[in-house]
Amino acid sequence: xxxxxxxxxxxxxxxxxxxxxxxxxxxxxxxxxxxxxxxxxxxxxxxxxxxxxxxxxxxxxxxxxxxxxxxxxxxxxxxxxxxxxxxxxxxxxxxxxxxxxxxxxxxxxxxxxxxxxxxxxxxxxxxxxxxxxxxxxxxxxxxxxxxxxxxxxxxxxxxxxxxxxxxxxxxxxxxxxxxxxxxxxxxxxxxxxxxxxxxxxxxxxxxxxxxxxxxxxxxxxxxxxxxxxxxxxxxxxxxxxxxxxxxxxxxxxxxxxxxxxxxxxxxxxxxxxxxxxxxxxxxxxxxxxxxxxxxxxxxxxxxxxxxxxxxxxxxxxxxxxxxxxxxxxxxxxxxxxxxxxxxxxxxxxxxxxxxxxxxxxxxxxxxxxxxxxxxxxxxxxxxxxxxxxxxxxxxxxxxxxxxxxxxxxxxxxxxxxxxxxxxxxxxxxxxxxxxxxxxxxxxxxxxxxxxxxxxxxxxxxxxxxxxxxxxxxxxxxxxxxxxxxxxxxxxxxxxxxxxxxxxxxxxxxxxxxxxxxxxxxxxxxxxxxxxxxxxxxxxxxxxxxxxxxxxxxxxxxxxxxxxxxxxxxxxxxxx
Numbered sequence: 001x002x003x004x005x006x007x008x009x010x011x012x013x014x015x016x017x018x019x020x021x022x023x024x025x026x027x028x029x030x031x032x033x034x035x036x037x038x039x040x041x042x043x044x045x046x047x048x049x050x051x052x053x054x055x056x057x058x059x060x061x062x063x064x065x066x067x068x069x070x071x072x073x074x075x076x077x078x079x080x081x082x083x084x085x086x087x088x089x090x091x092x093x094x095x096x097x098x099x100x101x102x103x104x105x106x107x108x109x110x111x112x113x114x115x116x117x118x119x120x121x122x123x124x125x126x127x128x129x130x131x132x133x134x135x136x137x138x139x140x141x142x143x144x145x146x147x148x149x150x151x152x153x154x155x156x157x158x159x160x161x162x163x164x165x166x167x168x169x170x171x172x173x174x175x176x177x178x179x180x181x182x183x184x185x186x187x188x189x190x191x192x193x194x195x196x197x198x199x200x201x202x203x204x205x206x207x208x209x210x211x212x213x214x215x216x217x218x219x220x221x222x223x224x225x226x227x228x229x230x231x232x233x234x235x236x237x238x239x240x241x242x243x244x245x246x247x248x249x250x251x252x253x254x255x256x257x258x259x260x261x262x263x264x265x266x267x268x269x270x271x272x273x274x275x276x277x278x279x280x281x282x283x284x285x286x287x288x289x290x291x292x293x294x295x296x297x298x299x300x301x302x303x304x305x306x307x308x309x310x311x312x313x314x315x316x317x318x319x320x321x322x323x324x325x326x327x328x329x330x331x332x333x334x335x336x337x338x339x340x341x342x343x344x345x346x347x348x349x350x351x352x353x354x355x356x357x358x359x360x361x362x363x364x365x366x367x368x369x370x371x372x373x374x375x376x377x378x379x380x381x382x383x384x385x386x387x388x389x390x391x392x393x394x395x396x397x398x399x400x401x402x403x404x405x406x407x408x409x410x411x412x413x414x415x416x417x418x419x420x421x422x423x424x425x426x427x428x429x430x431x432x433x434x435x436x437x438x439x440x441x442x443x444x445x446x447x448x449x450x451x452x453x454x455x456x457x458x459x460x461x462x463x464x465x466x467x468x469x470x471x472x473x474x475x476x477x478x479x480x481x482x483x484x485x486x487x488x489x490x491x492x493x494x495x496x497x498x499x500x501x502x503x504x505x506x507x508x509x510x511x512x513x514x515x516x517x518x519x520x521x522x523x524x525x526x527x528x529x530x531x532x533x534x535x536x537x538x539x540x541x542x543x544x545x546x547x548x549x550x551x552x553x554x555x556x557x558x559x560x561x562x563x564x565x566x567x568x569x570x571x572x573x574x575x
Contacts, residue, residue: 015073063089120161159502186211312365
């Protein structure tokens with residue numbers, strides 16, 4: 001959709017083109033950094049542009065002169081009430097009320113599509129998230145990345161990108177051998193053996209059903225069989241059962257990914273990726289420098305197969321083979337991203353856990369090398385979630401098998417609460433999740449505050465019906481005053497918020513925006529508590545009630561659209 005901000009950006013561009021034609025500005029100026037946005041102080045107007053301040057230096061012109069020229073052009077537009085130059089060259093624009101009334105009508109007519117954008121132009125984007133080892137159920141350490149990735153995918157789709165949601169199954173490492181051995185112990189237990197779980201095995205009770213399933217399938221065939229006879233078989237079965245468990249956990253959060261890509265299924269992709277890099281002269285045999293700081297005891301200088309990662313911004317070149325000749329973990333990841341590129345994605349987004357921060361540069365270097373710099377890899381680092389119960393930390397230990405599962409949390413507080421809370425901070429900031437606070441009905445709880453606004457809007461429609469007010473066929477929006485128009489102005493920022501959040505890959509901006517919109521609506525509601533004439537339903541004035549109901553419906557629509565991107569169901573009543 002063409003937003004109000006797009007339209008006025010086009011008007012500013014037309015004004016600048018006129019100044020070029022008149023010789024007041026040189027031709028060929030870079031206009032990419034010219035913006036039209038709401039002013040920081042609403043009393044300054046409805047829109048502001050930085051055009052004069054951005055262009056003054058390259059144009060070698062006085063910024064106030066540029067701003068005055070733009071203002072003169074804008075002032076001639078019938079919907080502009082005032083275009084005022086302030087300070088050294090700031091330009092504030094005030095629009096006539098009919099512009100905002102028309103925007104309210106657009107919100108109501110577009111409905112669930114209001115704010116949907118074509119900014120992505122169908123660009124194929126792969127968003128890889130979760131990608132947890134298939135060695136157990138999802139826990140709260142996985143939850144935040146799962147929600148962030150899913151909300152980001154939904155946001156990009158809403159902004160016009162062609163999105164593929166992907167999960168990379170790490171089923172080729174030593175941890176999967178350990179899983180198979182742990183499952184074999186539970187299989188023996190299911191057959192009546194008394195077991196002791198050794199250090200380093202997976203101790204969780206979630207493997208008991210796996211043991212039972214293996215018993216049901218194989219009987220006692222592998223009870224005393226040597227490991228070589230059952231390891232690969234049990235590995236495949238255990239991974240499949242764990243992935244069923246993980247998919248079920250993700251479904252509790254409303255997450256369904258399009259592709260589950262197996263590391264074990266890479267096949268010859270590693271060699272193909274390395275052949276590609278080798279053909280570009282980016283692989284060599286060499287000796288890496290010793291790690292900085294205290295040299296690791298097991299480090300020794302030796303010839304290795306290395307990727308020239310430093311040519312693409314990494315701190316050091318990266319090894320592709322281990323001392324035993326097998327591929328490094330990094331080589332597998334290079335191959336996986338090579339496969340993504342071969343599938344035709346124009347942009348890649350990976351969500352990494354907080355412990356993978358050091359891995360970002362090398363993966364971006366690999367993708368830059370493989371794609372010739374044409375496909376960007378955006379990596380989002382997702383910080384930890386700290387769990388509390390009524391202010392007290394919840395202790396967890398994966399080693400002992402005592403951790404809070406995602407399923408436990410969703411069942412206790414609900415999918416929508418979990419999803420909303422995971423999006424209330426930037427991905428790279430730690431997040432505190434208190435089981436008591438996330439369900440309390442207070443202004444300090446952002447989930448409640450936004451949902452309460454939506455429930456109040458729904459109650460307004462009921463009150464009007466119960467009052468028996470006969471509403472006109474079409475609302476007279478001229479009855480809305482400046483305070484009410486301010487709510488429409490905030491609603492009109494939704495399409496701009498979508499595009500900005502998609503461009504920066506920051507879905508938390510949606511939660512922030514909804515918090516601001518909910519606060520503005522609650523403020524309008526509270527004015528009615530203080531002054532009956534300010535209520536949304538005024539029984540003795542059907543025309544005014546109709547206009548305010550239209551306003552409330554528009555706010556409710558925008559809240560629903562925002563919650564939809566977040567994967568949260570709006571509520572109509574709170575109990």
